[in-house]
Amino acid sequence: MKIGLFFGSFNPIHIGHLIIANYMANYTDLQQVWLVVSPLNPLKKKSDLINIYDRLEMAKLATEDALNLRVSDIELKLPQPSYTIDTLTYLQEKYPEHEFSLIMGADNLASIKKWKNYELLLRDYHIHIYPRPGYEIKEFKDHPSITITETPLMELSATFIRKAWKEGKNVQFLVPDKALKFMDSKNLYR
Known part of the structure; x- marks a missing residue:
């Protein structure tokens, strides 16, 4: 099966x-997408990150009715x-019957040279790129491992949602209902 791995902190998961x-x-061409909830992105600050178990639970609640979306811990x-x-290497060894691809935004592609062993990622894995506001894809545009998709452009960010929520603003329709109820019940991001 062709599986796309969509890595993120999902802090919180949102409709984008x-x-x-x-x-x-x-x-x-992907048959399934696994949302891989990352404990901490080595290239980001930890400051606003709530614990991984709450982020995993919100992601599971948000995707429980989706046919071809899974959450991975x-x-x-x-x-x-x-x-x-390292995660890809581990998954390839654990699930040799699957073909794994990466899903990443144009912003991540722009900084991929900062990633550990990025050359191996480009050599050994296919990467599906979605557009991000303010990022034009230039480098790697014609790379054989890169597919640039026409995914709807999302200008929504978890940072925006956290700030709005903290200020008491309504984020209904930006965060899936079940995840929003979980956030509210645990008083997350406030």
Whole structure:
């Protein structure tokens, strides 16, 4: 099976994440998308990150009715910090029957040279790129491992949602209902 791995902190998961994952699972050659909830991105600050178990639970609640979307906690089982190449290597060994691809935004592609063993990622894995506001894809545009998709452009961010929620603003329709109820019940991000 062709599986796309969509890595993220999902802090919190929101409709932008789900639209991207759903697009990749239904409008590309991928048969399934796994949302890989990362404990901590080595290239980001930890400051606003709530615990991984709450982020995993919100992602599971948000995707429980989706046919071809799954949530993965694989990076919890690997040494920290978690690097994409290490996770891919582990998954390929654990599930040799699957073909894994990466899903990433144009912003991540622009900084891929900062990633651990990025050359191996480009050599050994296919990468599906979705557009991000303010990022034009120039470098790697014609790379044989890169597929640039027409995923709807999302200008929604978890940072925006956290800030709005903290200020008491309504984020209904931006965060899936079940995840929003979970956030509210645990008083997350406030």
